[in-house]
Amino acid sequence: MPIPDRDIVDVSFKRLDRTESLFVLNVFKGLGTTLRHAFQNVGRNGSNKDTLWVVQYPEQKRDDRPVEEGGQYRPTFRGVHRLNRDEDGRVRCVACFMCATACPANCIHIVAEASPWDDREKYPKQFDIDELRCIYCGMCEEACPCDAIELTPHYEVTGLSRQELIFDKTKLLEVYDQTVGEKPM
């Protein structure tokens, strides 16, 4: 059965007129566009707010920029974890395993033990987070019933080996000690 004309679409291009089919003028038009961009950016090393507004990373950071210009909004940024301490300086975690269960990357490993204190049953003897497996989704923070685990706005986490980047309880508490000033619990 032949396809009726109604079902057929003609996708022909527009015919080039005489000037267009010589290409030359249009090539120069195109050159105008690219050269305009080139002259806007030449020698400015990416600091032109209209076209190219680059963060030269190690020297400049997103933290230095206002949020409207692509800066980092620190209060909700999800960076490296910390384990909070309570008023007595003890680890707040009660080893309930909620975070480990919620974690989609399965990167929290907790070993629980009977707590030496009276106000809780358990505490974490060991608390490891694999910062390389973590996807920084913040689910652990959401899940925690006693605000023991939190994500800080720090993103420059480096190390020389994979082992180094598995943060244990001491390290996580240390992160708390360092960041408690800028993000109080």
Place this chain on the structure above:
Amino acid sequence: MTLLPTLLAATGETPVLAQIITGVVVVLVMVHLILGGCAYSIMLERKLSAWMQDRVGPNRVGPMGLLQPIADGLKFLLKEEYAPKGVDKVLFTLAPTFIMVPAMLGFVVIPWAGVLDLSSLPFGLSEKLGWEGWQVRVIGADVNIGVVFMLATAALGVYGVALGGWASNSKFSFLGGLRAGAQMISYEIPMGLALLVVILMAGTVTPYGILEAQRESGWFLVQQPIAALLFYVCMLAESNRTPFDLAEAESELVGGYHTEYSSMRFAMWFLAEYFHMITGAAFFSLLFLGGFSVNPLPFGWDLPVEGGIGLILLQWGVMLGKVALLVAFAMAIRWTIPRFRFDQLMRLAWEGMIPLSLLVVMATAVSVYLGLQNWMWLGSIGCVIVVYLVLPFMPRSATANRRIAIVGSRFSPLRGEDALPPRPAVALSDAAIPDPAQGARSIH
């Protein structure tokens, strides 16, 4: 020992030896200058493309990233020199030199400056050597076949590409080599014809003769804009630059003819491409931009041809400036125009540029015969008018079927009332499922 006096006595006033020494000095200086220029034009290209695309480009190595070419070179040197299984070892190694050497040969016949008066050498050098009053030309070799030599060497470049493609034992490289071959053969013709226009206008093929002719009639860019345009486009095609870089089209052929190359061998391909570009730009400025001349018009003041060392250096600077501008222009074109499809490339050469260049050659020949070559700018405008008149009668490309059946598809550009209701899916209808034993039947 008999050679020296012979040479010293060869041509009347200026001994051949002094000219030869000048030639050697010029070649040595220019080779190093251009090789350094190649490295830095790679850098320039990266920067330029970055700026055009609103990026920053390399800016970390050294101040403003200026040491990047050196870092690149070091990296090339330290990489493993890898040759895949089954390559033709000899040709595989030779191919990069086959493209490098013609590119380096061509610029020998370019005059970088005018005639140097040796009396003006610093440190009283000319008195000590007894060279006072002698005049030499600042050119590698002032051969009397000049631009023909250049055309010959430029054409040799394709051997490197074809050989590299063949020796690599890879289909991508092979296709790249084949494409380069077909492309260069096609673009050699308009290039030769554009060159013929210049030779007709100048009445000579020696480089200095062409420069002299341009001082009288104005730059050939002014007199022959069409030929200049054709020559420039062919130059891009000869040096395998976008939009003519089908031989290394990375979106189709991985890397084209240099797919299998690595380390310094690969760097040679790269250098050769830029060397080609610089040589081509130098030839363009010799043929159409009056070499070291600064006045494009046939009247008015211009740099004198003969003079002391200061004037020669100034002329040299003018020439290098023109070359740098042309190279930058080629880069701007590369980052502006997308690559041609192969049939478009061939059509551009055979249906566009070759007829056009024949027309220009004809017009030039007639006007030279009538002694009107200084009015060729009018002739060029006339050629454009002829093209405008003839264009509608030129054969068009074969008409492809652009009528597409889109039956109620969601991709159908028909909207609203024109849109057809979608057809019922076959599986939901009661139509009998066709029996394969009875042969395929249309379900529509």
